[in-house]
Amino acid sequence: MKQRAEVEFEVRYAETDQMGIVHHANYLIWFELARTRFCTEAGKPYPQIEALGYFMIITQAQQDYRLAAHYGDTVRVACWLDWVASRSLQFGYRVTRDDQLLTTGYTRHLWVHRESRRPCSMPESLRATFLEIAEQTTFKGPEKNRPESDSKEKMLCP
Amino acid sequence: MKQRAEVEFEVRYAETDQMGIVHHANYLIWFELARTRFCTEAGKPYPQIEALGYFMIITQAQQDYRLAAHYGDTVRVACWLDWVASRSLQFGYRVTRDDQLLTTGYTRHLWVHRESRRPCSMPESLRATFLEIAEQTTFKGPEKNRPESDSKEKMLCP
Amino acid sequence: MKQRAEVEFEVRYAETDQMGIVHHANYLIWFELARTRFCTEAGKPYPQIEALGYFMIITQAQQDYRLAAHYGDTVRVACWLDWVASRSLQFGYRVTRDDQLLTTGYTRHLWVHRESRRPCSMPESLRATFLEIAEQTTFKGPEKNRPESDSKEKMLCP
Amino acid sequence: MKQRAEVEFEVRYAETDQMGIVHHANYLIWFELARTRFCTEAGKPYPQIEALGYFMIITQAQQDYRLAAHYGDTVRVACWLDWVASRSLQFGYRVTRDDQLLTTGYTRHLWVHRESRRPCSMPESLRATFLEIAEQTTFKGPEKNRPESDSKEKMLCP
Numbered sequence: 001m002k003q004r005a006e007v008e009f010e011v012r013y014a015e016t017d018q019m020g021i022v023h024h025a026n027y028l029i030w031f032e033l034a035r036t037r038f039c040t041e042a043g044k045p046y047p048q049i050e051a052l053g054y055f056m057i058i059t060q061a062q063q064d065y066r067l068a069a070h071y072g073d074t075v076r077v078a079c080w081l082d083w084v085a086s087r088s089l090q091f092g093y094r095v096t097r098d099d100q101l102l103t104t105g106y107t108r109h110l111w112v113h114r115e116s117r118r119p120c121s122m123p124e125s126l127r128a129t130f131l132e133i134a135e136q137t138t139f140k141g142p143e144k145n146r147p148e149s150d151s152k153e154k155m156l157c158p
Numbered sequence: 159m160k161q162r163a164e165v166e167f168e169v170r171y172a173e174t175d176q177m178g179i180v181h182h183a184n185y186l187i188w189f190e191l192a193r194t195r196f197c198t199e200a201g202k203p204y205p206q207i208e209a210l211g212y213f214m215i216i217t218q219a220q221q222d223y224r225l226a227a228h229y230g231d232t233v234r235v236a237c238w239l240d241w242v243a244s245r246s247l248q249f250g251y252r253v254t255r256d257d258q259l260l261t262t263g264y265t266r267h268l269w270v271h272r273e274s275r276r277p278c279s280m281p282e283s284l285r286a287t288f289l290e291i292a293e294q295t296t297f298k299g300p301e302k303n304r305p306e307s308d309s310k311e312k313m314l315c316p
Numbered sequence: 317m318k319q320r321a322e323v324e325f326e327v328r329y330a331e332t333d334q335m336g337i338v339h340h341a342n343y344l345i346w347f348e349l350a351r352t353r354f355c356t357e358a359g360k361p362y363p364q365i366e367a368l369g370y371f372m373i374i375t376q377a378q379q380d381y382r383l384a385a386h387y388g389d390t391v392r393v394a395c396w397l398d399w400v401a402s403r404s405l406q407f408g409y410r411v412t413r414d415d416q417l418l419t420t421g422y423t424r425h426l427w428v429h430r431e432s433r434r435p436c437s438m439p440e441s442l443r444a445t446f447l448e449i450a451e452q453t454t455f456k457g458p459e460k461n462r463p464e465s466d467s468k469e470k471m472l473c474p
Numbered sequence: 475m476k477q478r479a480e481v482e483f484e485v486r487y488a489e490t491d492q493m494g495i496v497h498h499a500n501y502l503i504w505f506e507l508a509r510t511r512f513c514t515e516a517g518k519p520y521p522q523i524e525a526l527g528y529f530m531i532i533t534q535a536q537q538d539y540r541l542a543a544h545y546g547d548t549v550r551v552a553c554w555l556d557w558v559a560s561r562s563l564q565f566g567y568r569v570t571r572d573d574q575l576l577t578t579g580y581t582r583h584l585w586v587h588r589e590s591r592r593p594c595s596m597p598e599s600l601r602a603t604f605l606e607i608a609e610q611t612t613f614k615g616p617e618k619n620r621p622e623s624d625s626k627e628k629m630l631c632p
Contacts, residue, residue, distance in 0.1 A: 072362075172333060
């Protein structure tokens, strides 16, 4: 299994909506929290990456919602590197509560220069680390037969 | 072109993040605002659907981010029905600023009973309307060769 | 010093705005997180209070912002009971980062029945606990020389 | 009555919480939306103020919640200038739904230089306009009998 970072936290009241469950937009924020932890544990804290003059702009995200989280729950979010290409990369995520899988997803990112906001290659200082963590020897993009969550509807009991 | 609803509004300061652009989680909230308008214009306001005893739970969402929105921008979000199956349906979205495409995406939903939170068929009272709007004569799920946004990275100049 | 609960957590990227600091609305959400911890540590978890058929509706809040929090900071929020009256109560808050005071504030609440949404007295099962924690022997409202807008509770029908 | 700006918009689903009403933190975001409109109508759009090199940092806010807003409601927020001092100013707000008053509040701000984040005087180019709108001939702070915690401005280094 690939190297992964995990965060654990309590669901906030403000994260619920009138359905009585966590509003689905919050999972992107939770993904981000786990991504931050991932970078920190990799020894490349994201605030330092920005300070170097780079942003990791998000170009695509997908979320698969299976079970709902509720106020008072303690949830865990795991984050790992799916793949690393020269100018882009993809993180994967799993949100769980105890042994229940709540949500999975991925976010795809592009490196840009902070000032010009133009796409660029991954900063030199991160390459070795990120390739190693992704268990890659060279840059490569998404596989052709890549994920896209299954099309069969899953049972939901939020 | 399928029937679509549109909302137009100003970007809020609180929607920005320290990158100086709208945080990507907000697009799901904007999609929802357009979906609400869609239901209202279809003559089936979502508050009434909930009052009938149903929720349209979200099971999957995808967002493709192309250009960033900024504080002070006026943005438009268009929403339409991609397809309608017996127990699920998919909405599509386009966020634009003037003639620039900022973000596209979709959300997939499952009907559940409000009390039991168990999956169920689309409420009888909505069927005729939703099928007509989706330009379908019968229920059908996602096509096999369905979208999934192209894998080629797009140029981004947020 | 009165009994207080504390939470500690990392600032999230999504909590920042284009000023490069945490958007001021988030402090109310942080206060809430500390208030939740307070109730849990008092042996009266807020989800249980709601399950009993009560809401602790917010009627007033004030925040004094002194120093800004940033993405990557670890912040602490302390919460305590300012006073407990028969139908209302007030919590106080302090947000700190290391030994720096960032924000203080209070929230005033009114008890309402969950179903009717009408004001009511504090649930019997909480009285002894909350009075003890507030270091009060009987219910009493805000002090006269308290720095607040008005002491008369307003009717709320949310 | 002082010159005021107004915004009108629909309540978003994501703004609700599990109490079935709008979460109280959102009112600060709504105040901000009205404050933005205020500056625009005064001929001094806030994005231009930031571009000039200034921020209007928030130092205090208070909200009085009377009635709750719900998903599907159309709400109006009015914003006006309470007073203008040389380095600070205060905006007042009223949130209504039809003829019902939902929430009132104020936000107090301090001018800071964007780069240094140090307090400064109101930008010269805004003075005449803001004084006229506030119906003041000279700068003055909050009145003594004003319902506020303290009149002394605190140093801010966000």
